[in-house]
Amino acid sequence: MKKMNDLSLLRRQRSSEILRFILANGAMTRSEIVACTGYTMASVIKYTQFLVESGVLMQEPGGSGRTLSFRIATGLGNVVAIVVGRTIQAILVNPHGVELCSSDKIPFESDISPEAFLAVIDQVIGQVKQRHASSKGGDMRAIAIGLAIGGYINPRKGISHSFYASKTWQEFKITDAIGSAYGIHTFMMNDANAAVLGEKYYGDGKAFENMLLLWLGEGTGLGLLLQGELYTGASFYAGEIGHTKTELSDELCYCGKNGCLETVTSESNLIRSFRNMIGSVVNSGGIIHHQDGAEDVTIQTLINLANQGDRFAQKVFTYAAKALAAKLADICNVLNPEALLFRGPIIDGNRFLFDAVEHELRPLLLSPIDSALTLSYNTGSASPIGKGLSAAALLQILGDTTPESEGSGL
Numbered sequence: 348m349k350k351m352n353d354l355s356l357l358r359r360q361r362s363s364e365i366l367r368f369i370l371a372n373g374a375m376t377r378s379e380i381v382a383c384t385g386y387t388m389a390s391v392i393k394y395t396q397f398l399v400e401s402g403v404l405m406q407e408p409g410g411s412g413r414t415l416s417f418r419i420a421t422g423l424g425n426v427v428a429i430v431v432g433r434t435i436q437a438i439l440v441n442p443h444g445v446e447l448c449s450s451d452k453i454p455f456e457s458d459i460s461p462e463a464f465l466a467v468i469d470q471v472i473g474q475v476k477q478r479h480a481s482s483k484g485g486d487m488r489a490i491a492i493g494l495a496i497g498g499y500i501n502p503r504k505g506i507s508h509s510f511y512a513s514k515t516w517q518e519f520k521i522t523d524a525i526g527s528a529y530g531i532h533t534f535m536m537n538d539a540n541a542a543v544l545g546e547k548y549y550g551d552g553k554a555f556e557n558m559l560l561l562w563l564g565e566g567t568g569l570g571l572l573l574q575g576e577l578y579t580g581a582s583f584y585a586g587e588i589g590h591t592k593t594e595l596s597d598e599l600c601y602c603g604k605n606g607c608l609e610t611v612t613s614e615s616n617l618i619r620s621f622r623n624m625i626g627s628v629v630n631s632g633g634i635i636h637h638q639d640g641a642e643d644v645t646i647q648t649l650i651n652l653a654n655q656g657d658r659f660a661q662k663v664f665t666y667a668a669k670a671l672a673a674k675l676a677d678i679c680n681v682l683n684p685e686a687l688l689f690r691g692p693i694i695d696g697n698r699f700l701f702d703a704v705e706h707e708l709r710p711l712l713l714s715p716i717d718s719a720l721t722l723s724y725n726t727g728s729a730s731p732i733g734k735g736l737s738a739a740a741l742l743q744i745l746g747d748t749t750p751e752s753e754g755s756g757l
C-alpha cells in the first residue's frame with residue numbers, strides 16, 4: 348500500500364472515485380466505470396490496472412466471459428469495527444461488507460476511566476482475533492480499526508465531546524491511543540454517519556445518492572448522504588437532531604436543555620413513558636400488564652406489544668412518531684432526499700412505529716418532495732454500522748474522506 352502515497356492528488360482523486368463506484372456497485376466492467384465516472388477508457392484502463400497492481404482491486408471474468416469486471420480485492424484485508432454505545436462490541440468485516448465474526452457486547456461503568464475504556468476495547472478486539480483464528484485460522488489481517496460513537500465527536504482529533512462515559516476525559520485522543528497500541532490506521536465516526544455509509548455501500552441504499560438515515564436507539568441521530576458524499580458539516584455535528592426542540596415535550600434533557608427530541612424518542616424515555624402509563628394491573632387490548640413485570644420491560648417487549656395491538660405500547664410509539672414526523676418533514680422539505688431509511692433498536696422490526704411515522708410524515712411533505720421520497724425500515728435487526736465503518740476505512744485508504752489518512756501507514 349506504500350505506493351498509494353506517491354500518487355499525485357489528481358490520480359488519487361480519480362482512483363478514489365473509481366473505488367467509490369465499485370464499492371457501491373459490487374463489481375463493474377471498465378465500460379460501466381467509464382459510464383459512471385465520465386473518464387476516458389484510456390484513463391479507466393490505467394487506473395484499474397494501478398489499483399489491481401496495488402492490491403486494492405481484483406479482476407475476474409465478467410458476465411459475458413469476454414469482459415473483465417473489477418471488485419474490491421478480498422486480499423486487501425479486513426476492518427475491525429468497534430461499536431460503542433451502552434456496550435462495546437468489535438466486529439470483523441471483510442472488504443465486501445461481510446461480517447466475519449464479532450465479540451460479545453461488553454458493558455462498562457458510566458464513570459469509566461480512559462485506561463479502563465481502552466482495556467475493554469482491547470478485550471473485544473482480543474475476542475474477535477481469537478474467534479477468527481479458531482473459525483478461519485490465521486490472523487485477522489486487519490488494515491484499520493474504526494470506532495462508531497453516538498453524539499458529538501471530532502473525527503480529526505479522534506475525541507468525543509459528548510460520550511456519556513467520557514465526561515471527565517473528553518479531550519483524550521481515543522483513536523491515537525488505539526492506533527498506537529495496534530500500529531494500524533484508526534479512525535472514529537458518528538454512529539448514524541457510519542450507518543448511512545453501511546446502507547449506501549452494502550445495504551438498501553445502493554441506488555441512492557441523496558439519502559438520510561435516522562438512527563433510533565438510546566440516541567436519535569441523522570446520517571446525511573448528499574450527492575453521494577457523507578455530509579458532516581462545519582463542526583462534524585450535522586444531523587444531530589436528538590437535541591433539537593420538539594413541540595411535544597418540555598422535559599429536561601440530560602444535555603441541560605428542555606424539550607429535546609430525545610426526551611420523547613430515546614430508548615430509555617420510551618420505556619419510562621410506558622411504565623408511567625400503565626397502572627397497577629391493566630388490561631389493554633387483551634394483553635395483561637403487571638406492575639411488577641413493568642420493571643422488566645425492554646424496547647423489544649414494547650415493540651412486540653405494539654405490533655400485537657397493545658394500545659398502551661402503541662400510544663407511546665404514536666407520540667414518538669408525531670415528534671419525529673414534524674422534525675423529519677422540515678428536513679426532507681429542505682433537502683429533497685430520494686430515501687429516508689429508519690434503523691436502530693427502536694425501529695428495527697417495529698412495523699407499528701414505521702407505519703405511524705409514515706402516516707404522520709407524508710401529509711407534511713410538499714408534493715414534489717413526497718413523490719420522490721422512498722421510506723423504509725429494517726424488518727430484521729442487522730445493524731449497518733459495522734459495515735459502514737468498513738466502507739469508510741476503504742474510502743480513507745485512498746485519502747477520499749479524511750486528510751489525515753494520507754500517509755497513514757496502511
Ligand SMILES: [Zn+2]
Nearest residue numbers: 590600602607
Ligand atoms: Zn438534549
